Amino acid sequence: MEQYFFAGGFPRSILAPSDAVSFQWREDFISTFLERDLPQWAGSTPATMGRLWRMLAHSNGQTVNYSTLASSLGISSVSVRNHIDILASTYMVEVVPPWFSNMGKRIVKSPKVYVADSGITAALLGLRSFSEMSGHPSFGAVWEQIVLSNLRGWFPDAEICHYRTANGAETDFVVRASGKVYAVECKATFSPVLSKGNHLAFEDIAPAHTFVVVPSPEGWSLKPGIDVVSLDGLREGLAGTRNW
Numbered sequence: 001m002e003q004y005f006f007a008g009g010f011p012r013s014i015l016a017p018s019d020a021v022s023f024q025w026r027e028d029f030i031s032t033f034l035e036r037d038l039p040q041w042a043g044s045t046p047a048t049m050g051r052l053w054r055m056l057a058h059s060n061g062q063t064v065n066y067s068t069l070a071s072s073l074g075i076s077s078v079s080v081r082n083h084i085d086i087l088a089s090t091y092m093v094e095v096v097p098p099w100f101s102n103m104g105k106r107i108v109k110s111p112k113v114y115v116a117d118s119g120i121t122a123a124l125l126g127l128r129s130f131s132e133m134s135g136h137p138s139f140g141a142v143w144e145q146i147v148l149s150n151l152r153g154w155f156p157d158a159e160i161c162h163y164r165t166a167n168g169a170e171t172d173f174v175v176r177a178s179g180k181v182y183a184v185e186c187k188a189t190f191s192p193v194l195s196k197g198n199h200l201a202f203e204d205i206a207p208a209h210t211f212v213v214v215p216s217p218e219g220w221s222l223k224p225g226i227d228v229v230s231l232d233g234l235r236e237g238l239a240g241t242r243n244w
Contacts, residue, residue, distance in 0.1 A: 001215050005142060006130040008119020009149065019129055026123035033092070041086050048073060052083050056093060056113055057124035061141030061172075063110040063164065084113060091116055094148055099161035099174040099205070101181075106166035114145040121145065143188035144172050147213050147231065151175065151184070154235050169200035174207070177238050183207040184234065190216050192228060202226070211237055 007014040007022045010029070016022035030053075034046040051073060056064075064084070066077040073080065087093040096112045115121040121142055127133045133142065151160055151173070158177040164170040173184040183205050185198055192212050202210055210226040211234050219229040229237060 002130045004146065005118055005215075006122055006127070006133050008117040008122070010117065010119060013119045022119070023123060023128050026119050030120065030123060033090075037090070038086075044083055044086055048075065049083055049087075052080070053087065053092070053115070054124050056084075056087075057115050057121050057138070059113075060121060060138050061112055061114050061144045063108055063162075064113045065110065092120070094145070094152070096148065096160060096162050096173070099163040101205075108164040108166065112162045114141070114148060116145070116149065118142045118146055140186070140188045143213075143215060144186040147184065147186045147234070148173065150231055150235070151238075155238060158238075163201050163205060165201075165204070167200070168197040169204055170197045171201040171205070174205055175238060178240060180208040181205065182238060183210040185210070185212045187212055187214050190214060194222070194226075209237060 003014060006019070007016070008026070010026070012025050013022045016025060030050075034050050038044050038046055038049055052069065055069060055072065066080045069080045070077045084093065084095065088095050092115070094114045094116045096114070098107055098109055098111065100107060115124065121138065122128075122133055125136065125138060127136055133139060148160070151158065155175070155177050158175055161174045162172060163174050171183050172186045175182045175184055183202055185194065192214055194212065212222065212226065212228045213231065213234050214228055217230050217232075219227060219233040221227050227233070227237070
């Protein structure tokens with residue numbers, strides 16, 4: 001799991017003979033993508049896209065503020081949106097829309113944006129080892145991204161959103177799969193604690209079940225309807241192959 005956090009899912013990165021070789025491969029991948037692949041899209045330049053990509057790595061998993069990004073980059077908000085669309089269409093970032101089912105709440109309407117691979121995130125942030133990553137402020141968001149990537153792979157047809165309201169209710173993901181709605185909260189710790197905002201979100205969403213995903217092979221029940229699970233436990237729970 002530590003190697004997955006740091007090296008990501010690209011085979012040549014995670015199977016590299018050393019952390020240094022893995023990091024160099026990811027840096028080369030980023031340069032190649034920016035300088036060779038991107039020019040085929042009109043309106044994007046390697047320098048601007050590289051700066052945006054790194055800014056998204058620093059704000060990984062946060063609701064996107066197009067105006068702030070545009071001001072920092074010296075381009076329009078429309079251009080920022082177009083650039084993020086390019087990164088999403090080339091699988092370099094994941095855009096998670098807000099959940100709108102409860103129209104009586106003041107929903108935060110901005111999407112959340114994640115760099116789509118934990119190893120690429122580490123390279124964009126200049127983190128050369130798991131120990132450097134584990135002490136970085138982005139660590140929790142990287143775990144969210146890992147959970148998101150696995151959800152996309154397991155359930156490609158599922159609807160995945162985030163939920164946040166103006167009164168502080170929030171949970172990382174709301175997943176509609178197999179006709180049911182589930183709440184998924186990600187905690188990069190072996191001793192997860194749910195916030196008041198988490199519980200408010202669960203009350204608003206009224207999910208069929210709530211899963212708190214941790215980077216551990218073990219799972220346990222927190223309370224009726226809420227279970228701490230591993231990645232495998234999350235897959236089993238959403239697939240209906242395990243009773244809760």
